[in-house]
Amino acid sequence: MSAHPHLPASLSANAARVVENGFTGPVNSALVPRYSGPATFALLPGIETVEHADVAILGAPWDAGVSFRSGARFGPEHIRSASRLLRPYNPALDVSPFAGMQVVDAGDVALNPFNIPEALGVLQDTATSLVRGGTSLVTLGGDHTLALPLLRSVAAVHGPVALLHFDAHLDTWDTYFGAEYTHGTPFRRAVEEGIVDTESICHVGTRGPLYGHRDLEEDRRFGFGILTSADVFRQGVDEIVARLRERVGNRPLYVSIDIDVLDPAHAPGTGTPEAGGLTSRELLEILRGLAGLNIVGADVVEVAPAYDHADITGVAASHVAYDLVSLLALRDGGKGTR
Ligand SMILES: N=C(N)NCCCC(=O)O
């Protein structure tokens, strides 16, 4: 029913939503064409329309931390636009993620593009208050600098977390031009701050030239394991999944996904592309192999639409985010229903 009875009913059509088990789901694409209306993630309801959200998609449009091509500030809107085509049942994990818990789009955080410490502080405070209120976040970046305040927010509630970091890059460098908070340095800061459990941190998909062998030595000293892109190719998805599951165990787990972990053929729309990456099929299958782990938060970062073609990167990122939400639905044996 329309909240504005004097308006034509067709203008209220966006109110037609799928409701299952008392959870408000996406706009009903059998009644409203999925390309019309506002592009919330997967056409989900806004956070302001529900009393409690179990999971929220949070936009973090900010890219003041990049070292090469800029433009990841437009990542959230691009991923949301591509996500219009997502459907409510995920056959790969046999779950309907929006039908067993309340999933919403929390919109974008307003982040100062000219003041890095202020932006990181605002994201940290926003994320912490949501996480403390019982809402798990899948954050859409934005550049990878943002993983640091997001890790701080989960650590504030859960203590030091396990970290699976999917990326072409290590992102454990020390500084760029003397700056500590950049997209190449978040995980070094996270180790220094003691917010990750160094028994269970691992990079996946690493590749490409480094500044020197020392990069790898320092990274190992911090406690990181590395499963390179070549390891994924040579060992295969099942072996990689087994090694990741063993490393993480039942610890609270944060999953950070830099879209440049994908080969530029699968994700051209990113700022620091490296040849020889994962296929989107490999990444999605590795993620699905994490089902049942105690995931407490995740991000998908570094989508820079200006370099995208035919939405290749936007589609990949939206499916990655959808599988992350599905994994959240399957925690604790799965509140999610079919
Ligand atoms: N894409 C991320 N997060 N980091 C890349 C940093 C690579 C560099 O400038 O050396």
Ligand SMILES: [Zn+2]
């Ligand atoms: Zn990267």
Ligand SMILES: [Zn+2]
């Ligand atoms: Zn990165």
